[in-house]
Each structure stands twice: as structure tokens, then as C-alpha cells.
Amino acid sequence: MKKIGCISLGCPKNRLDSEIMLGLLHNAGYRIVPEEEAEILIVNTCGFIQEAKEEAIQTTLEAAHYKGSGTCQFLIMAGCFSQRYVSELIDELPEVDLFIGLDDVPQIVEICQRLEQGNPQKPARISAMLAGIRPSHYLYDQHTPRFHLGAGHSVYVKIAEGCRYQCAFCAIPMIRGRLRSRPMDSIVAEVTSLAAQGVKEINLIAQDTTSYGIDFAGKPMIMPLLERLIVIDDLPWIRLMYAYPTNLDLSLMRLMAASDRICTYLDLPLQHIDNDILSQMRRAITETQTRALVEQLRIEIPGLTLRTSFITGFPGETEAAFEKLMRFVQEVEFDRMGVFTYSPEDGTLAYNFPNQIPREVAEERRQQLMEIQAEISRKKHQTLVGTVQTVLIDGESEETPLLLEGRMEGQAPEIDGVVYINEGNTTRGTFEQVLITEAFPYDLVGKIVAETENL
Structure with a gap:
């Protein structure tokens, strides 16, 4: 069997897809090696925003050098970027031997075997699954093998795929499809197995973890899921990532506060605070509701570390709207914060919005917010010295x-x-x-x- 390498770009959700592909290949007898030693090299890409697309192209071109200077015989592009732009990429990147999509993940062994066997005629450079070009529908289960990348004691577990929202700036529903939650028993079985293997930290991920279960139960089921996970033996930390603000109810907050297994940490992307911008973004929350939610979270969950993210330069973001966002960040003093500049994504509602903001203005605003947050973070960290x-x-x-x-x-x-x-x-x-x-x-x-x- 050949040696396989994988370069995984983007978010933890994408990395988990890489781990599944490598796990399937490893179980089939392939050797997992560093990228420079690979005979078949997979670049698992992100296509969420412009910077991610640029990174995907640059990384793929760099990986193509191994075909001339190393042992690489076949180069595969996988992931969101391939899923979304394959019709353009097939001409722009002749270095790539095969483009595969998100639904090709469970077929990666057969895909690699077909590459090895070759084709007397010119081989197709797009997988049959990807040729249909539609949102993904694949969802792994507890039986799916994984080859863990990174520290084995801290693992991501995907509880759902896709998203039920249609935020104006976001292409995820077009790429990964609508919300599809894993069966609760499947998640519990996977986490139980990971804990038995010595994993100390489970990071629950999805496009929106707090919507978990709405598709099969008609209501959020994240709390019943957590109630089952916190009784698993030998599992000290359970971390909830990617929460949508309107799905956090009082009972969930109180469970987080009461359980010493659930980290007193919440990743809560808010995106903005100005009501006009929130409405244009199609975020189902207002400034007043946001402020009340943050206050309630800090009351109900003592010692909470609250992380959020914002977007600068969204179409129509006036100076007044941005100044309101700056004041909000200064007043609320989040513990952790990320800021992204708006990226116009074709196919999204915001792509054709009027009053587009120049990229340099959006970047300047991003830097201003990060400077404010750096000082907030420094002060908060200073209080920990001596503890x-x-x-x-x-x-x-x-x-x-x-x-x-x-x-x-x-x-x-x-x-x-x-x-x-x-x-x-x-x-x-x-x-x-x-x-x-x-x-x-x-x-x-x-x-x-x-x-x-x-x-």
C-alpha cells in the first residue's frame, strides 16, 4: 500500500473530516506519513472566506512541488473549497489529479485505490459524487475510524453537520447543507469510547451546537445530550463550541454551572451589535437581547470564560455602527474575541447588497477592535498572576x-x-x-x- 499524507486547512470541523479520511485509509493498510514523504497527498481545504480560498490555492500549489521534487505521485484536493468551486478549479489547477467533495469522505479508500490502478484512458479529474455539485449530506457515526491529528488527549466530536440558519454573509448552508444531527446514542457511544482510551477533553463542535436535535426532535436537544455525557466515567472536560445566541436557555446555563465536567467556557459568535447590521445579516437577535443574554450568562455561570467573534466591514456598516460595536466591546469586556473582515461570498444574500465597504476600511476596523481586546485580555490575565x-x-x-x-x-x-x-x-x-x-x-x-x- 502507498504512503498517504494530508494537509488539513480551516476549522476543527474540517480537521475532523481529515481525521476520518486518514482513519479509513490507515485501517485499509495505507501508511500515514508527513506530507513530504507521501505518495498520495490530500489537501483538505476551507472555502469559507476569501483568505481561506487564497490559502487553499497557495497550499495546493506548494504541495504540487512534491510531485516534481519528492515522492508524490497523486495530488487530491478535498474539502469545502473543492466542493464549492470545482468547475473553476479544474482548469485553474491542472496540478491536481483529482477533486473530491465532502460526500466523498467515506469513499476515500476506493478513490485512492482507483488512482493507483490508473486508467488507460484520460482519467476523470472530478469524483462522480462531486460532479453532481450539491450541498453535502454525509454524517459520520461512532463506528467511523479516525486517525487523530494533534494531541490525543483533546479531541473534537462533531454532533451535527450543516446549518438551519441563512445568515446573509455565510455560504456554509450551500456547502455543507441543512442541519443534520447525529443520533444521540451514536455521540454517547463515541465519547464513551474516547474516554476509555484516555481522552481528557471533548470539544463538541457543529456549525451551531445549540441547534443540535431540532431536526429530529423539533426542539434543541443539546441539554439532554450533555446530561448523558457528564456521567461518562473518566472524562474531566467537555467543552461546548459554536453556540448560537438565541438557543441558550436558562436550564442549559444552570446545567453548565452545576456540572464540574462541563467547562465554564462558551464560544458565542455574535457578529455585530448594531440593530440595522444584525437585521441585514439576518441574525435573529437584537442589541437589547444580546446585552441581556451576556448579563444573564455571567450571572448564571460564575467564572464563565466568554468568547465571541465579530465581522467588520459588512455592507452598510457606517462609522456610527462601528463605533457602537467598539463601545460594546469596551463595555462588555469579553474574555476572548476574534474579528473577521467581511468577505463577499457569491451565492449569499449579502453579495449583492449596496454600500459595500472598502476592504482597507474593514481591515482597519478589525485592527481597532483587536487592539481594544488585547488590552482587555491583558488586564484580565494580569489578575491571574499569583494564583x-x-x-x-x-x-x-x-x-x-x-x-x-x-x-x-x-x-x-x-x-x-x-x-x-x-x-x-x-x-x-x-x-x-x-x-x-x-x-x-x-x-x-x-x-x-x-x-x-x-x-
Whole structure:
């Protein structure tokens, strides 16, 4: 069997698709190797915004160099970018041997085998599944093998695919389809198996985790799901990502507060605060409702780490609307925040909206918000200096092997900062008590002061 490599771009949901493809290939006897050693190389792309598209093309062109200078014989493009733009890409990227879509994920073994076998005639460069070009409908289950990328003690579990909303700026429903929730028993079985394998942190993901179950139950079922997950043995941290603001009710908040298994952390993309912009975005919430929700979350969940994200430069965003957003960020003081510039996506409602904002203006506004948030984060982190925090150790630092790094309960993997540890020895996947000694806007520094039992 040939050696397989995969370059995974984009969000954790896309990375999970990469893990499934590699898991299927590994089970079929393929060797999983670094990209430079691969004979078949898969680039799993993101196509959500313009920057992601540019990264997908650049990464694919860089990967194509391995066909001339390395061992690579076949280059496959997968993922959202391939799903969405295959008709244009087939001419623009002759370096790619095969374009596959999201519904090709479970067929990746057969796809690679057909590539190896070759075709006496000119082979098709688009998979039969992708040739139909329609939103994805695939959804994995607990029996689907995965080859975990990254730390094995922290794992993403996708509870649903697609989205039931039609936000004016977002192409996800066109790419990944409408909301499709996994059966609850399937999720519980997968998480139970992962906990038995020693996984310490489960990060629940979907396009909107709080809509989980609406498609099969007619109402959100995220709370019943969490109630079943928190009783699984040997599972210290369950983290809820990608929550939609209108689906957070009081009972869910109180469950999060009451359970020591559910991280006191919430990722709550708000996108904006100006009512006119929210209406144009087709977000089902107002400024008043947003402020009330944030206040209620902080009352009901003591110690909550609240993360959000905003979009600058949405069509029609006036200076007054942006100034309102800046004031909101200054007043509310989120613990974590990401900001994206608006990206005009063909096929979305906002693509043809009037009053498009120049890209340089949107970027300047993004930088202004991030500067405000950096100071907020620095002040919040400074209050932790001198305190002892429970930290999940991720291993050697990516910055230098002389440091360890880990994360507190309020730090999600990849998107938030880390705790750098410059004193003490331990192993990956353990929880340690760490004295915080230094604070920076996005990261902390500390030393291990005592070992803690596996929670």
C-alpha cells in the first residue's frame, strides 16, 4: 500500500473530516506519513472566506512541488473549497489529479485505490459524487475510524453537520447543507469510547451546537445530550463550541454551572451589535437581547470564560455602527474575541447588497477592535498572576522544546492562548497545578507547583 499524507486547512470541523479520511485509509493498510514523504497527498481545504480560498490555492500549489521534487505521485484536493468551486478549479489547477467533495469522505479508500490502478484512458479529474455539485449530506457515526491529528488527549466530536440558519454573509448552508444531527446514542457511544482510551477533553463542535436535535426532535436537544455525557466515567472536560445566541436557555446555563465536567467556557459568535447590521445579516437577535443574554450568562455561570467573534466591514456598516460595536466591546469586556473582515461570498444574500465597504476600511476596523481586546485580555490575565490554576498539559511548546505548554479550562485548543510552563516536569495529557507568574494579552506563563490527580 502507498504512503498517504494530508494537509488539513480551516476549522476543527474540517480537521475532523481529515481525521476520518486518514482513519479509513490507515485501517485499509495505507501508511500515514508527513506530507513530504507521501505518495498520495490530500489537501483538505476551507472555502469559507476569501483568505481561506487564497490559502487553499497557495497550499495546493506548494504541495504540487512534491510531485516534481519528492515522492508524490497523486495530488487530491478535498474539502469545502473543492466542493464549492470545482468547475473553476479544474482548469485553474491542472496540478491536481483529482477533486473530491465532502460526500466523498467515506469513499476515500476506493478513490485512492482507483488512482493507483490508473486508467488507460484520460482519467476523470472530478469524483462522480462531486460532479453532481450539491450541498453535502454525509454524517459520520461512532463506528467511523479516525486517525487523530494533534494531541490525543483533546479531541473534537462533531454532533451535527450543516446549518438551519441563512445568515446573509455565510455560504456554509450551500456547502455543507441543512442541519443534520447525529443520533444521540451514536455521540454517547463515541465519547464513551474516547474516554476509555484516555481522552481528557471533548470539544463538541457543529456549525451551531445549540441547534443540535431540532431536526429530529423539533426542539434543541443539546441539554439532554450533555446530561448523558457528564456521567461518562473518566472524562474531566467537555467543552461546548459554536453556540448560537438565541438557543441558550436558562436550564442549559444552570446545567453548565452545576456540572464540574462541563467547562465554564462558551464560544458565542455574535457578529455585530448594531440593530440595522444584525437585521441585514439576518441574525435573529437584537442589541437589547444580546446585552441581556451576556448579563444573564455571567450571572448564571460564575467564572464563565466568554468568547465571541465579530465581522467588520459588512455592507452598510457606517462609522456610527462601528463605533457602537467598539463601545460594546469596551463595555462588555469579553474574555476572548476574534474579528473577521467581511468577505463577499457569491451565492449569499449579502453579495449583492449596496454600500459595500472598502476592504482597507474593514481591515482597519478589525485592527481597532483587536487592539481594544488585547488590552482587555491583558488586564484580565494580569489578575491571574499569583494564583494557582488547573492546567491540562498539551506537551512541549511549539515555540521551543525548553518549555511545556498547556491550557486552563478557559482556553480552547488552537483558537485561544496557552499557559507556557518554564518550571517543572510532567507528561502530556495530565492535569497540573500551575502558579501563574507572568501575563500577556493572549498567553500566560507559570510553573508547576504540585501534581494533581487525574480529574
